[in-house]
Every structure is written in C-alpha cells, then in structure tokens.
Amino acid sequence: IETNKNVTHDLKKIEQRVEQVTQELDVFCRIVDKQEKLIHKLFKAARHRGQQYKNLLESTAKLTSSCFTSFLESRNYTGEAIFDHQERTLSLEITPRGDEVHKDTRSLSGGERSFSTVCFMLALWEVVEMPLRCLDEFDVFMDHVTRRTAMNLVLEVAREKKKQYIFLTPQDLSFLKITPDMRILRMPQPKRTLVQINNEYYSC
Template sequence: QENRKLLLAELEGRKKVWKEAIARLLETVNPDYQSILASTDATGFIRLEEGGGIEEAGIELFVGFRGTAPTTLDPFTQSGGERSVALMAFILSLQSRIVSPMRAMDEFDIHMDPKNREAMFKMILSHIRGRQGSQYLVITPSILTVFDKTAHVITVQAVHGATEVSELRAK
C-alpha cells in the first residue's frame, strides 16, 4: 500500500511537470500562431485541453476567418484550405521552437486558394530568413510565385512529361 502511494505521488509530480512544460510552450507558440494567422486575415489561439489525465489531454486549435470569432478547428466548420492555413500556422509557430538544420513541408498548400498559398509561402520564407543554417524542403505541385533574393531556391518540376530543374541563388 505504501509503495502504491509513493508511485501515485510520483506520477502526480510528473504530470504537474508535464503540464507546466506544455503551458510554457503554448505561451511562446501562441503569439507566433496568432501573428501568422493575422497575415491571412484570420484570428485564433491554441489551448491545452486537459481531459482527465495525460492520455486524454490534447492541443486544441481555434481559428476564425473573415471576421468570425475563433472556433475549434474541425472538418465541419472550416474549409479544407482554412484548415490547411491553421495547421501551417501551428506547424510554423511550433517549428520556431525546435532546433533543427532541416525542415520539410509536403504539399501543405494543396487545398489553399492563391491568396493563402502566397501568404504561407511568404511565412515560410520569413521563417527561413530568421534561422541561419536551416534548410527547408518544400514539396508542392504549385508554381512558386513568391521569391526572396536572400534564399537559395532549387525547383524541380515535371513539365510536359520531362523533369526541369532551375535554380535561384541567394545574393
């Protein structure tokens, strides 16, 4: 019985440490998430959903577009493009807290309209600019319309059945 009490106390202590760490992370990620959303005329925030324990806990993303109040991100309220924008905003804001020389995004823009696609490409370039020594691999079926003269960009495209490689070197 005594061992059980000690174990439960240890688990509660670890749960408290975990909860505090997640809360601190969300405090730093939330402003970036909101800033990225603002670039697409959206608002939102991130919240920890505690549930009954760590197993039931999760992160909830809230987002509102075109002046609507933020609601929980779900497949019934937002369009596919809106969900993609919210998830990209979350991923980019989270990536800024992770030290890594290489980052990758695969077809993140597939459901986005041209305006949001351009805004997200600009956000990616902005994040690249702020992280010396980091590289991004962006896979997209879209034509790149946004460039940054300080970024080294290599494109590989299938054009009429043939592969074309082009390069834009940083200045």
C-alpha cells in the same frame, strides 16, 4: 563444579553471540538508514523533475498558442491553440477573416484549413529545435492569394531562423521573388504512355 563450568561457558558463548548479533544489527540499521535517505532524495528529485516537466509543458503550450495566433494574424485571422493536458487533447479554434464565430478545423474550407495547418506547423517549429524542416504540399486547396500569403510567411520565418527548409509543392511558384538563399528544383513532367491490357488501354 563441572556444571558451573558449563554454565559459564554457555554464558560466554551467549554473550559473544549477542555481541555479534548486535554488531550485525548495527550494520543493518546503518544500511537501512542510508537507503531511506537515498529513497527520500529520489522522491524529492522526482517531485522536482515532475514540477519542471509540468512548467515546461505549460510554457510550451502557451508559447505555441501565442505563435499560432501571431501567424494567423498575417492573414487577418484570429484564433488559438487549446491544449488540454488532463484529457491529452488539442483543439484549434480559428475565426477566418470577416467571420465573428470561432470555428474548429472541421468547419473550415479547404484553403482555410491548409493555411491554419501551416500556421500551426510554424508555431510548433518555434518551440522545437531541429536543423532541417520539411513541408510537403502544404499549399493544397489554397487560393492564389492565400498561397502567396502562406509562402511569404513560411519564407519569412525560414530566413529569421537560419535553418534549412525543404518545401515540396506541385503548385505554380512564378509569383515568388527568387533570392540568393533560395534554390528551386523543378521535376520534369512525367512521360505517360498507353499500355494495352486485355484489349483495354491504360495510361501509366
């Protein structure tokens, strides 16, 4: 009889333990199921964002290249900006006025390269929003005609965008038609003096 009581007692304990473990397993399974659903949602959101990023990348590249081509045409150049997202490279192909063969920027003259750089910078500004834009010595190596074209192009874009632009240049700007929306600040010529060091004179 005593043995039967012990067996019955042990059986009840086992049943209670089984019930407890079953409840714990049920809770654990619900947690796992919830986490699996969350992971699925995260993967789905990541794929969606990845596709959105890819679309944005492609549309931005196309718009930049289109604007670059349009700005080049103001000087009767042709060309395009080629983005290779796989290789993470960018190449600019330009055909200067009168030429028939596309050139990369390394084979352009100094003035052609400077003008092409200005056009590409303006194209980038078309797709990037910023309240303040600055260019430093963008007209270096340009001849007078190219400098005039580049400056007029930059000012035209600046007026259309209603942004604040700051241009720094050591070049002559007497050809510019000053308008109320422009302000030109001219720095005075530096004062140079001769300094004697070890019986030799240096300009500073």
